[in-house]
Amino acid sequence: MSSQALLHFKNIKKSFSGNVVLDGVNxxxxxxxxxxxxxxxxxxKSTLMNILFGMSVIHDTGGYEGEIIFEGKNVQIQSPQEAMALGIGMVHQEFMLLPGFTVARNIKLNRENLxxxxxxxxxxxxxELLDQGAIIGDAKKALKRLGMEINPQTTVDKLPVGHMQFVEIAREIDKKNLKLLVLDEPTAVLTESEAERFxxxxxxxxxxxxxxxxxxxxxxxxxxxxxxxxILRDGQMVFSEKTANTNKHEIAELMVGRKLEAESLINVNRNLPEDYILEVSHFKVNMPGEKSKDVSFRVKRGEIFGIGGLAGHGKTSISNGIFGMYPATGTVTYEGKQLQYGRVGEALKKGMAFVSEDRKGVGLLLEEPISLNMVYTDMRVNRHFLKKYVFFSQFDSQSSGQIVDEMIRELDIRCTGPEQPVGRLSGGNQQKVCVARALITKPKILFVSEPTRGIDIGAKQILLNYLVKINKELGITIVMTSSELNxxxxxxxxxxxxGQGIVQGILKPDSPNVDFALLMSGEGKENSNDRNKE
Known part of the structure; x- marks a missing residue:
């Protein structure tokens, strides 16, 4: 390892509207x-990386204090282009790919062979013309370095989410002058085996x-x-140490600034009546990268029903299909009546709610305040929180104030207030706003897809505890899709x-690990009848 530091953050400070978000980071x-x-x-963390990558949100809000020393020189990075010219690459938490472009074109974007x-x-x-052969050749080399067998001529919108992340990484390592690579939650969308390979x-x-x-x-x-x-906490660096000299429990406690209680939430002994609020039969959803082929299951009223599986096998398509986001066939029976799921908004009108895995693309109005984002669905579907005039209606922020403040407290949303634009929140706090928006509609059944993706350990605990709380205290049935089996x-x-677009089996949470492993690998379908108890 070189004796000279490649990068030195020196006393970095940053505030937004008087709110200190970084305070002397070194x-x-x-x-x-x-x-x-x-x-x-x-x-x-994200603010610090935005400073390093020259993002406009930093310069448009007064810049920052302190120094960035790169290869021994003081640098003022004014744009992502300047960062890339220095040899800094970044894989963002949210995908930065062009869906209609091929894998190869995305990897070589703005650096095409001509x-x-x-x-x-x-x-x-x-x-000059694109040298398609050279572009595809370079893309293959970058993917091979990652050990990924992905067709470089496939368009990105045809890939499962996990493969998209590898394309993002391949784009960065293809850059000839790469000296520093920043990875922001790169494994959040990957399966365990993909994460190990990564x-x-x-x-x-x-x-x-x-x-x-x-x-x-x-x-x-x-x-x-x-x-x-x-480790950063409340904008300050509270810990810096070699990994060999610490452990994950110490890291977790330093992150949140308190002891983490080992709380058991497992619902293994609840004897719920045979009253099914939702029945899905031979359901097929044509969602790119996550197609389901023939899915059938039933959900008991008051249950927390989990949907798991490997990326690309169809688990996230089910809730998206029920809410009319993608073309689907089959039967969905809700409260004893067939749901016309092909009509967008029909599920919402029937008392269902959905927190999408794509919080920025589907879940949020990024330029609007927290208050409007929280009540938006209830305002549109149930016509609440509106000032009504003779010929039109408009959002009434006063009538929504109490419920918004309550949700901010309940979910511990870190913000400057209900009028802060959602786009200025961290990813975890944006996810909490999505959950709040779904709950304000007072649903009978709540679908949550990847609810803790990209959320830190403290926020994850708060969110999972809250889902259990509303299930037990309000009787809300929850269907939860997650890549995190634990x-x-x-x-x-x-x-x-x-697995492979079908239900391989249904297990209790305390079932042996081997049973889950068999179903995840697609080995358990024929032999799981005694486990698949509905």
């Missing part, structure tokens, strides 16, 4: 080193001399991959495992 990273940057949502044409020889380089790839990248800043809430991965750990086992009464 640490270094050396070539070939992996530094894990940990902290709760809202701790300042060949001269007859016109370009006269009119200049702007008229960690191996990143270690190889570091062994080539590239420094890595690894932002993750998965502490097992932090312990496995990182050479050292830096998360499902911690709160669900029963868990359906989706």
């Amino acid at each position: 640490f270094e990273i050396y070539p070939g080193q992996v530094v894990a940057l940990a902290g709760e949502n809202g701790a300042g 060949v001269p044409s007859v016109v370009s020889r006269i009119a200049g380089k702007n008229y 960690l191996e790839c990143i270690r190889k990248v570091a062994d080539e001399g590239i420094a890595v800043i690894f932002i993750s809430h998965r502490l097992d991965e932090v312990m496995e991959l990182a050479d050292s750990v830096v 998360e499902l086992r911690s709160v669900c009464d029963r868990i359906a495992i989706i």
Whole structure:
């Protein structure tokens, strides 16, 4: 490892509208080193990375104090283009891909291989043509470094979510001058096997001399991959140590600033009556990358019903199909009546609610305040929180004030107030706003898809506890889809495992690990009749 630091954050400070989000952050990273940057949502991690990457949100709000020293020189990074020119690459938590472009074009975007044409020889380089063969060849090399067998000529919108993340990473490692790679929750959408492969790839990248800043809430991965750990809490650096000198329990407690109680939420002994609020029969959903082929299951009234499985096998398509987001066939019976799920909004009108896994694309109005985002669905569907005039109606922020303040307190949403734009919140706090919006409609059944993706350990505990609370105290039936099997086992009464587009089996949360492993691998369908008890 080089004796000179590649990057040095020196006394970095940043405020938004008088709210201090970074307060004197200092640490270094050396070539070939992996530094894990940990902290709760809202701790300042994303702001620090936005400063490093020259994002406009920093410069448009007064800049920052302190110094960034890169390769021994003081730098003022004014744009992502300047960051990339220095050799800094970043894989953001939210995908930055063009869905209609091929994998190869996304990997080589703005760095395409070109060949001269007859016109370009006269009119200049702007008229050169794409060298498709070279573009595909470079993309194959980048994907091979990651150990991924992905067709570079496939359009991105045809890929499962996990594969999209590998395309994002392949784009960065294809850059010839890459010296520092920032990874923001890169494994949040990956299965366990994909995540293991990813960690191996990143270690190889570091062994080539590239420094890595690894932002993750998965502490097992932090312990496995990182050479050292830096922890931010409320904008301050509270810990910096070699990974070998700490453990994940100490890291978790330093992140949240308190002891974490080991609370058991497992619903293994509830004897719910044979009263089915939802019945799904031979359901097929044509969702790109997550198609389901023939799904059938029943959900008891008052149950927390889990849906798990590997990425790309169809688990996230089920709730999306029921809410009319993608074309579907089959029968969905809700409260004893067939649901006309093909009509967008029909499920909402019938007393159902949905928290999508795509919180930015589907879940939120990013430029609007927290207050409007929270009540938007109830306002549109049930016509609440409106001032009504003769010819029109408009949002009444006064009538929504009490419920919005209550939700901010209940879910511990870290914000400056109900009028703060949702786009300025951290990812975890945005997710809490999505949950609040669904609950304000007072649903009989709540669908939540990947509810804790990208959320830190403290916020995750709050959210899972809250789902259990509303289930037990308000009687809301919950259908929860998650890639985190341990998360499902911690709160669900029963868990359906989706594999190859069908229900491989349904298990109790305390079933043996081997039973879950068999169903996840697609081996358990024929032999799971005694376990698949509905």
